[in-house]
Amino acid sequence: DTAVSQTPKYLVTQMGNDKSIKCEQNLGHDTMYWYKQDSKKFLKIMFSYNNKELIINETVPNRFSPKSPDKAHLNLHINSLELGDSAVYFCASSQFRGTREQFFGPGTRLTVL
Amino acid sequence: AQTVTQSQPEMSVQEAETVTLSCTYDTSESDYYLFWYKQPPSRQMILVIRQEAYKQQNATENRFSVNFQKAAKSFSLKISDSQLGDAAMYFCAYEYKLVFGAGTILRVKS
Numbered sequence: 488d489t490a491v492s493q494t495p496k497y498l499v500t501q502m503g504n505d506k507s508i509k510c511e512q513n514l515g516h517d518t519m520y521w522y523k524q525d526s527k528k529f530l531k532i533m534f535s536y537n538n539k540e541l542i543i544n545e546t547v548p549n550r551f552s553p554k555s556p557d558k559a560h561l562n563l564h565i566n567s568l569e570l571g572d573s574a575v576y577f578c579a580s581s582q583f584r585g586t587r588e589q590f591f592g593p594g595t596r597l598t599v600l
Numbered sequence: 601a602q603t604v605t606q607s608q609p610e611m612s613v614q615e616a617e618t619v620t621l622s623c624t625y626d627t628s629e630s631d632y633y634l635f636w637y638k639q640p641p642s643r644q645m646i647l648v649i650r651q652e653a654y655k656q657q658n659a660t661e662n663r664f665s666v667n668f669q670k671a672a673k674s675f676s677l678k679i680s681d682s683q684l685g686d687a688a689m690y691f692c693a694y695e696y697k698l699v700f701g702a703g704t705i706l707r708v709k710s
Contacts (some may be wrong), residue, residue, distance in 0.1 A: 520698075522698070527702075528639075528689055528700075528702075528703050529700070529702055529703070530691065530700040530703075531653070531700070532698060532699075534696055543697060574650070575643060577645060579645075579698075586633070586650060587633045587695065588635070588647055588650060588651075589698060590646075590647075591644065591645035591646075593643070593644055594643050594645075596643075
């Protein structure tokens, strides 16, 4: 049973399109995250939600909008996709108070043509 | 702002030997967590080991151990008896917001 799942795993789209990536965790965690890994493998946090409340919002273009309908889900919607958005996007979850260990999803490779 | 530095872009080790990956960080906090994550070619991020800053004892998980020097803000990972399956990108990371280092590619030679 997958702990943190993301759909889709691969996404190829044209510049200017709007796309969404979905994330679900079945670990009972109260905090979820989105990370971006660029072509040089550098990982950077984008957003974090704790109990459906946005608690981390790093410097990210406002074309990126996260949405957490409940504690188990965190989706990422991207408007007007640009070439520079091509990357691997990881979802993760953790229990906010505790060991702080984050469990990662398998990643979504987004390619913008 | 917290920063994490991994000064070794790439390391190689012979199978069955020991290798140490370096990591330094910068923070003004006194209590925090540090992590090493492994990312094999499958791209899945896997937690290798965790260290709590208030614990003086270095964390150990089977063949993986850390050398945590709080005053020096250093957090190195030692892999003993290296195996082919250890070949991956290794990331050092700080705290719950997970500020990551740039990563170290570990190659294991048979």
